[in-house]
Amino acid sequence: MSMRRYLPILDWGRRYDRATLSNDLVAAAIVTIMLIPQSLAYALLAGLPPEAGLYASIVPILLYAVFGTSRTLAVGPVAVVSLMTAAALGHVAEQGTMGYAAAALTLAALSGAILVAMGLMRLGFLANFLSHPVIAGFITASAILIALGQLGHLMGIGGGGDTLIELAETVWHGLPDTNPITLSIGVAAVSFLFWARRGLGPLLVKVGLGPRLAETLTKAGPVAAVAATTLAVWALDLSSRGVAIVGDVPQSLPPLTLPDVDPDLVSQLLLPALLISVIGFVESISVAQTLGAKRRERVDPDQELIGLGAANIGAGFTGGLPVTGGFSRSVVNFDAGARTPAAGAFTALGLAIAALALTPLIHFLPKATLAATIIVAVLGLVDLGVLYRSWAYSKADFAAVAATMLLTLTFGVEFGVSGGVALSILLYLFKTSRPHVAEVGRVPGTEHFRNIHRHAVQTDPRVVTLRIDESLYFANARFLEDLILARVARDKAVRHVILQCAAVNEVDLSALESLEAINGRLAEMDVKLHLSEVKGPVMDRLKRSALLADLTGRVYLSQHDAINDIIPETPSQARACAPT
């Protein structure tokens, strides 16, 4: 039982049959073709040699197939995580050095260890502290940074910079050095890829292909761009005219590598690894759950942490870089009919063959083509509409989106995501620290009590009833104290205060002490404090305190009971008032 919990492969593996196999094989073939250029491109985005991207898509996929719970998630290097990898490694080593590649291994292994630890401790819920506005703002801003960063490669001047301003400066200062041939290749590739997304499928159908085959071939658009530009560079000897090419890529299966465990390096990479883990997990789990829901397959967040953790540890030991479940490749895998993680295993096999046999063919592949692939992929992630949607719904959510975007663009990915999380927590605390409190009165002829400012209700000058629309805890305890004392101080007729607590889900020790203080100060003013509609769990806890013994008033099950008991003559008044 426990074995099956931690090894989902035991579950689906036993029921594997020929029909599933053929579905999985077809999907694997399509995904492999899609992943070859993507893997190379995201390795370059992370500042690593292109083969690292291939390696990161072989063993990690196999490990995820063993430990992961999603049937169709495709794991490998993805854009945002590769950008975060580049930012993290930039602090500890120079791009292109041995130390840089070694640090990438440490980062992947560290991130894997964090994910596995979180999974074993069942801390998957921690990802919830990344609110949707923060994620949306972060992904959009990252995509803009990535696209801008690739502009340099498109112009043949190289990339550089972690923030919008640094990247813009690099491009601006590089303008005079633009290589026109590189730029032409890049622009052509970008145009072709954008066109291929929408125009290639219909065209293929027009020339007589079946719609399904046409759609599959559309996925090969990037491969076509790679093949065409590589051929052009080779045939016209463009690399001698300044076009940057990928160059020699070793013909090899993933090597066995040992991550550097130097304590200094580990401590420098710990925080970035944590951020990468959390961002990667959030991206991955939402893809996995979306696809899982479509086929009623269950995805277990805690086991997903273990699956992704194993994949990243695998990446750290086989020359890779941090990986996670990618959105577009998983959708392609799903649409292509993948049934089980075995499809992933076959994809890994396909990429292993590519790493062994096809690498000589990409010697002349221009980096501008890879940059074009990245730009087209990430521009699909830019969602500026979230600014409008959040503004329409709530200013606090808008503030979180806008601040996360601004912080990410201005100070880079690490500051952006941590700042966004901190800000959304602060905004939430701020909101709950000034809770909505309504003074209520009885709706004539009913047992209902409503806001005196919204409804025509009956009240008694001797009684103030306040409905508290928030849990009481340290951040709003003093607010409540001030509010009640101010309300009573300006109205000498008041003899009773009733707190209607139906929406109070929690009273912590600070709030308890505030209630005791309110009770004491009201007593000095000769005003009684009553509670009504206290929830079961809250009441259980209040019974363990001195408040109920000290309370000058009583605790009532309903607000109706409270009013009837405190001013017994009210019902007749109510009847008298009702006709007016």
Next chain:
Amino acid sequence: MSMRRYLPILDWGRRYDRATLSNDLVAAAIVTIMLIPQSLAYALLAGLPPEAGLYASIVPILLYAVFGTSRTLAVGPVAVVSLMTAAALGHVAEQGTMGYAAAALTLAALSGAILVAMGLMRLGFLANFLSHPVIAGFITASAILIALGQLGHLMGIGGGGDTLIELAETVWHGLPDTNPITLSIGVAAVSFLFWARRGLGPLLVKVGLGPRLAETLTKAGPVAAVAATTLAVWALDLSSRGVAIVGDVPQSLPPLTLPDVDPDLVSQLLLPALLISVIGFVESISVAQTLGAKRRERVDPDQELIGLGAANIGAGFTGGLPVTGGFSRSVVNFDAGARTPAAGAFTALGLAIAALALTPLIHFLPKATLAATIIVAVLGLVDLGVLYRSWAYSKADFAAVAATMLLTLTFGVEFGVSGGVALSILLYLFKTSRPHVAEVGRVPGTEHFRNIHRHAVQTDPRVVTLRIDESLYFANARFLEDLILARVARDKAVRHVILQCAAVNEVDLSALESLEAINGRLAEMDVKLHLSEVKGPVMDRLKRSALLADLTGRVYLSQHDAINDIIPETPSQARACAPT
């Protein structure tokens, strides 16, 4: 009007009369006698020359009298803030150097500027994020650290160390160097001061003094200890036998000093200054509010920030150290009959005279006596009972108390208070991230719906009603998604899910997106989603979203309406079931 808001002195100053004057003068005389040894002692605790304590009790008190709103708060150096000052200055300079005293001025001015800024921006509520458990744990742990730190002075070996372990080591290694004469003076002073608190008053009454005079003279206990030990050291020439004395103290009014505004120093002191401001404000405001409530005098938190800020800026420009409102001296001031802040001004006058005329008299004052004063004062702050009280009430609050104490004792005051705040916020978020959700059914014969696990209620296999006892926001959005989908997935008969939202005070954008996802996934399972008892403000906001249009079910005003509409035949079933 606005002038009077920012200058409360305009309010009470106009109505000042002779009766008030005589009350204020008596209180000022008593407080002055009490403050002389305290000021010297807390300056030493902060690592500064003794006169800094006197200076910090003159101009700051005058400025608070102009800007503060409490009638009886006594401002000056206090134990916990002086300890925090020592910890902050320890990072930037060596005790006893010019740089150290200069940094104290910067710290005071910086802290004053922060307080004034918070007051002008009306950010007094920020202090609410220090929960009662964190404050209680912090004050108790600080008092223990302070007492232990003074033990070294009592033994004549000097103090040293920011944490329990460092302080214990200092004492332990210093044991062989203990100066027996110093220790005798210290132990005698501590014993006398403890006895004076309880025994001196009754004794004076017994010898024929009036109870009020006896009580007043009790307050002079520390002054008596100072006088007696100073005399002893001078008469017996004990300073030549190794008893550490205060030494030369300049005979001067507070000097005009300019705080060092070196950017490096300012940036190093910024965070400590913020912590000192917040801790000082929280201590001060609770004293001010407690005393204010006793005489129905209003204390305005935002104006208090300005008053304390002005006092600290004053301390920075007149050779002082960070100050705040002290508990015991304010209570003495209140009990002695102070009516207005003019009492504070007279206290300042008294201390100015002391600084001018009495300083030669304290040349032979042994430091051990001051240490004894501090120890006796702070041991009153130690409240280990809070551990028991919080344990009995709630484990989360206990965790906050215990962790704050442990962090403060183990890593020092700065880490302790920031760790405590972070922890209590995390605990709160953790609690709200796993909200209480109850499945409810109808109590037979009523319109009430209760937890199916606590009450005998009627349910229908086709309908699941979940009452959500928490606001929905990013930290619990996914939790709700998982919970609902898991509940529906294991029960094929379910056709309707109703979310009873009476306790939902807020639905943020993340939760809205989760509700949309829940709605969509339930639709794929052919299950309808309904909402009931949605609050006005929440509904207003949902109307601005697409959720209500996409919802497969309906929104009902009451849970009763929802059930009647969804399964109209239920009432007859209910009647059929009720007798069983």
